[in-house]
Amino acid sequence: MLYAVLAVSTIARGRVTFLDVQDVKAHAGVVEVMTPANKPALAQDPDEKTNPFMFRLDLLQNDRVRYANQPIAVVIAETLEDATEGAALLSPRYDTDPARIGLDATETFVPPGVGIGNPSEVHRGDVEAGLAAASKQIEATYETSSQYHNAMEPHAIVAVWDGDTLSIDTPSQGLVMAQGRIAGLFGISPSNIHIRSPFLGGGFGSKGFISGPQVLGIMAARMVGRPVKLVLRREQMYGPVGHRAPTRQTLRMGADDDGKLTALDHRTKTTSSTFDDFFEPASDISHALYASAAISTSHEAVRVDTGTPLFMRAPGEATGSVALESAIDEMAQACAMDPLAFRLKNYAEVEPISGKPFSSKALRDCYTQGAERFGWARRPLAPRQMRDHDGLLVGWGVGTATFPALMFQAQAKAVLRQDGSGVMEIGAHDMGQGAWTALAQIAADGLGLDIDQVEFRSGTSDLPDGGIAGGSAHTATAGMAIYNAGADVVARLADLATNDDRSPLFGAGNAGVIARGGRLLRRDDESRSESYSDILGRAGLAEIEGQGNSAANQAAQSTYAMYAHGAVFAEVKVDPDLGQMRVTRVVGAFAAGRIINPRMVRSQLCGGMIWGVSFALHEHAVMDPRSGRPMNPNLGEYHIPVNADVPSVEAIVVEERDPHVNALGIKGVGEIGITGTAGAVANAAWHATGIRVRKFPITLDRLIEPQS
Numbered sequence: 001m002l003y004a005v006l007a008v009s010t011i012a013r014g015r016v017t018f019l020d021v022q023d024v025k026a027h028a029g030v031v032e033v034m035t036p037a038n039k040p041a042l043a044q045d046p047d048e049k050t051n052p053f054m055f056r057l058d059l060l061q062n063d064r065v066r067y068a069n070q071p072i073a074v075v076i077a078e079t080l081e082d083a084t085e086g087a088a089l090l091s092p093r094y095d096t097d098p099a100r101i102g103l104d105a106t107e108t109f110v111p112p113g114v115g116i117g118n119p120s121e122v123h124r125g126d127v128e129a130g131l132a133a134a135s136k137q138i139e140a141t142y143e144t145s146s147q148y149h150n151a152m153e154p155h156a157i158v159a160v161w162d163g164d165t166l167s168i169d170t171p172s173q174g175l176v177m178a179q180g181r182i183a184g185l186f187g188i189s190p191s192n193i194h195i196r197s198p199f200l201g202g203g204f205g206s207k208g209f210i211s212g213p214q215v216l217g218i219m220a221a222r223m224v225g226r227p228v229k230l231v232l233r234r235e236q237m238y239g240p241v242g243h244r245a246p247t248r249q250t251l252r253m254g255a256d257d258d259g260k261l262t263a264l265d266h267r268t269k270t271t272s273s274t275f276d277d278f279f280e281p282a283s284d285i286s287h288a289l290y291a292s293a294a295i296s297t298s299h300e301a302v303r304v305d306t307g308t309p310l311f312m313r314a315p316g317e318a319t320g321s322v323a324l325e326s327a328i329d330e331m332a333q334a335c336a337m338d339p340l341a342f343r344l345k346n347y348a349e350v351e352p353i354s355g356k357p358f359s360s361k362a363l364r365d366c367y368t369q370g371a372e373r374f375g376w377a378r379r380p381l382a383p384r385q386m387r388d389h390d391g392l393l394v395g396w397g398v399g400t401a402t403f404p405a406l407m408f409q410a411q412a413k414a415v416l417r418q419d420g421s422g423v424m425e426i427g428a429h430d431m432g433q434g435a436w437t438a439l440a441q442i443a444a445d446g447l448g449l450d451i452d453q454v455e456f457r458s459g460t461s462d463l464p465d466g467g468i469a470g471g472s473a474h475t476a477t478a479g480m481a482i483y484n485a486g487a488d489v490v491a492r493l494a495d496l497a498t499n500d501d502r503s504p505l506f507g508a509g510n511a512g513v514i515a516r517g518g519r520l521l522r523r524d525d526e527s528r529s530e531s532y533s534d535i536l537g538r539a540g541l542a543e544i545e546g547q548g549n550s551a552a553n554q555a556a557q558s559t560y561a562m563y564a565h566g567a568v569f570a571e572v573k574v575d576p577d578l579g580q581m582r583v584t585r586v587v588g589a590f591a592a593g594r595i596i597n598p599r600m601v602r603s604q605l606c607g608g609m610i611w612g613v614s615f616a617l618h619e620h621a622v623m624d625p626r627s628g629r630p631m632n633p634n635l636g637e638y639h640i641p642v643n644a645d646v647p648s649v650e651a652i653v654v655e656e657r658d659p660h661v662n663a664l665g666i667k668g669v670g671e672i673g674i675t676g677t678a679g680a681v682a683n684a685a686w687h688a689t690g691i692r693v694r695k696f697p698i699t700l701d702r703l704i705e706p707q708s
């Protein structure tokens with residue numbers, strides 16, 4: 001195996017005019033230098049885009065530079081050290097054009113769509129009339145920073161070619177999509193591509209689509225005819241593998257004398273790259289949460305010299321939520337109302353933008369249980385009223401959480417064996433959230449076996465399509481395929497028994513039996529049962545196989561609005577002299593349908609709330625407007641919360657039965673925790689200090705008392 005190391009551009013815009021390939025090739029251990037001049041031919045232009053989920057890649061197609069940290073060459077050597085040293089010897093020279101960075105860098109335009117094909121603008125009712133009729137109004141503008149996924153594990157690949165067959169070990173949140181993309185680029189059949197991606201060291205959306213650097217690893221292996229390993233360095237992840245674009249969001253709201261919203265206007269401006277389309281759908285959160293006769297949401301954008309932004313930890317919901325939850329608090333303040341009481345008065349009973357009823361909604365229970373646990377009733381209405389024994393200002397804030405309950409397509413295969421064991425196969429992923437634990441539980445349930453009797457096979461592309469581990473939909477999507485595969489194989493087994501007059505189940509009919517503990521039992525008389533082994537043995541079968549699919553139920557989706565809900569309460573302490581703020585307590589109560597594994601679910605919810613703290617106080621990719629380069633592309637200076645930053649985080653799981661989302665009633669918990677939380681922290685910061693910070697992350701300079 002050889003080692004490949006990327007050389008990336010130090011400019012954000014222009015052309016590479018020279019690479020010292022000779023010098024690099026002369027370096028000991030260097031085997032090859034892949035540049036636009038000698039790269040292997042591809043079957044498809046990496047800039048071709050045949051569907052909205054195909055993102056343009058930088059695969060050395062020419063000498064152009066369109067963002068900082070764009071790959072410009074790949075050095076392949078016998079050791080990692082040789083390749084790294086070789087890459088440092090390339091000494092690129094550039095023709096540099098001025099970088100355009102930030103929300104005001106270029107001409108503003110209305111994007112054709114936002115997020116996953118949502119319309120840029122949605123209007124319901126007359127916002128101006130609603131504002132005019134209001135007795136209280138607010139208008140406020142919030143800014144959120146550029147953020148990078150920063151999964152612990154960088155994007156990495158080991159690629160091995162054997163003729164036209166490709167084997168890769170690489171992290172992926174969607175194996176079939178990755179297979180399809182690679183197949184197109186290299187002109188081979190998807191079935192010739194074998195991907196192993198059992199566990200991911202975090203993804204956060206950045207591994208949803210195969211990235212340029214991963215493909216460069218495959219090209220390098222093609223070029224040298226040997227296995228190649230390519231691992232991104234941390235700073236190389238600030239460019240070619242996606243990020244969350246910055247936003248500037250302006251909200252206008254009106255409320256009547258009763259404190260009921262009369263109008264809600266949510267406008268977002270964001271950035272995308274110069275060469276592709278992804279637009280953070282921040283305003284869309286206002287479609288789903290608060291009732292108002294008039295709601296208007298819109299998006300505009302500018303193109304900047306960065307890599308293309310992508311899906312990242314509740315794309316749209318996270319950014320939109322921090323602005324909406326801050327604005328709702330400002331509206332409550334204008335009405336002199338408690339912010340929780342204001343939310344209880346204004347949360348929507350039906351989805352406001354569509355008028356559809358929710359498939360289920362336990363938000364009121366989330367507010368109530370969260371507030372009770374947190375001790376919200378003792379909160380003084382006015383800010384700057386609470387201090388701890390050290391004299392630190394204490395503030396309490398609340399935010400509403402929500403995330404859509406999505407479902408993608410997936411397939412699974414189930415096997416029952418004569419020895420009494422079972423197998424479940426699905427090409428699913430575990431990003432560290434414990435997905436496989438939950439999925440194995442669903443498999444055991446569906447097969448009517450003890451979990452120790454089930455072999456759960458997952459994480460490779462030769463297994464049935466496990467769909468996408470994204471959109472907080474993995475457990476529902478993969479889970480439903482597993483559940484259906486289990487039901488299918490059990491039905492086939494029941495066929496054998498109920499049609500055989502030697503079985504105690506003879507004549508029961510398939511609906512008349514249940515599967516439990518490795519046996520089929522008569523529903524009307526559980527003393528009449530037969531083991532799987534006996535049924536298969538008598539039929540002379542070593543094993544029996546079933547299949548299952550899952551997909552969103554279109555009829556239910558067009559009838560109901562499907563979301564998980566929650567309420568997050570945060571306590572902060574602020575040093576009045578230094579502005580230093582710490583989050584000391586977070587309590588979130590969430591209703592997300594059926595909970596398969598409470599421990600995994602609480603862990604996911606707590607993780608999401610920590611992202612929310614991170615959004616509010618820590619994460620900020622600082623771009624140098626002169627060079628267009630990220631100035632803090634490392635985990636030392638790009639801040640994320642460590643244990644000391646979040647002393648107490650508690651997730652309450654609120655019981656909810658949703659009969660419509662899917663047969664298992666699962667809504668998903670991956671991303672909802674980030675929503676509500678950042679707003680709750682910002683609102684707590686205001687309550688502690690009386691200072692309303694509208695720029696995120698909230699840094700201490702913004703909390704120092706104005707000197708008078």
Ligand code: MOS
Pocket residue numbers: 173203204205206208311312313314315469470471472
């Ligand atoms: Mo996520 S941003 O749906 O991986």
